[in-house]
Amino acid sequence: MLAHQRQEVILDAVRTHGGVRVADLVERLGVSEMTVRRDIGELSRRGLVARVHGGAASVARSSEEPGFAAKAGLRPDAKRAIARAAADLVPDGASVALSAGTTTAEVARELRDVSDLTVVTNSPRVADLLHDPADHSRTVVLSGGTRTPSDALVGPVARAGLRGLHVDLLFLGVHGLDAAAGLSTPNLSEADTNRALMDCAARVVVVADASKWGVVGLTSFADLGSVDVLVTDAALDPSARPVISDLVGELVVAGTPQEEDQ
Template identity: 50%
Template sequence: MLAQQRQAEIAELVRVHGVVRVVDLAARFGVSDMTVRRDLEALANKAIVVKVHGGAASTASSPPRDFGERWFRPPASTTHHREKNAIAAAAARLVEPGSAIAIGGGTTAMLLAQHLAGVAGLTVVTNSLPVSDVLHHFGRPDQTVIVTGGTRTPSDALAGPIAVTALQGLHVERTFLGAHGMSAAGGFRTPNLLEAATNRAFVAGARELVVLVDSAKWGRAGLATFAQLEEARIVVSDIGLTVEARAALEDRVARVVLVDPADRVGGAHRTP
């Protein structure tokens, strides 16, 4: 089968099923995973599909007209979009099928949800409206999404006492949180007091905290600290971090993952 024919059939499968997996397509067409990934890359470049973790999703589903522009595929002009997307892709590789995780609010969290749409049997606890909508419209039918409720913040997160109460008693393997700023002295910060309290509840209910934060956030101030650096088990950032910032993180965090946004396959430079 010619590549064009195979890609046309893949596009039809995505249209019908909403989401397809690389492993299933490779078996269907009798080709390698790498060949399928090249096909998906070609279709994504034509805006026919959206690449997600382990497969591809439809760009023409039931969301409102502006849904894809605002949440599922943010414009490339979004601040540090390439870094955030590479960070989200690396973070998605930390998630195992069938696991229970929590995802907070923010642009990088929404991108993480996009990359997790194809992960089987996932349970996601979130206070983010964009995250819940991405997984609702594009996630696998065997995924479970639990939304906290609460007061809506400017970042489209649900926060405050209602959200904190909803999180009490819930236990997940990993919590993935973004941060408005970070520093050695101030830890991970947010400018919103309600979000700070809610993020602390997320941290309390997780076996491990994973912070997703691009290098531009180092040294940025925030009104409230929701976690100190050493409370994070893993920090996923990018190679734009200064030498000073890297040293501070590596001294206090168990594992630091630094991605190169120029690497199209999401390769990462890692410190153990």
């Protein structure tokens, strides 16, 4: 297969799924990892894809909101490592809120082992993951609202449902993290709902893989100083760590680069 044919396959995968992993392309195209990375590099140089750790993704635009399915296939190992580290922060009997997102969905999976848990969420996927008719010790409260492409329930109904609630911890997924822009999202209504979630929580825990650093969405909804704990993965640029540590309450780095490449 010629280079331009391989690159068309890569572009098609990115357009369809929002991103693609190098390992999957190696298997699909029957070429070496070096060849795939070289093709991704060429597409990135032409502005057609964004190079991310372990693959390629759609070029990020501030107002573009990828769907849940597109994001779910990106950096799954990192998200699972982050979720395990985040779940370690939750004691039995806690009350927690979870925003919508692929990383918070992984956190929800890990929280199924926590007993006497009360969960508030604006994510139908999170609610489904934690709902267990046989477990009467777990309470799941799902807000109402209008559904976004990322499967978040947002808007005035969602904010009204969250008003007056108080939880021990919020696990918050974000579209982007930046020293100047703070926490951001491409969806204006989701920004307002995220602020309402933050107002509910005694502690705010942001769960975001390393690819989110330096990404700025259409609207900022909080600065990094409002984050009590940021849980990310070991692929985070070493130069970003002291910057983040100066701004957030605590930085937790989960996993290792070697694990992420497997």
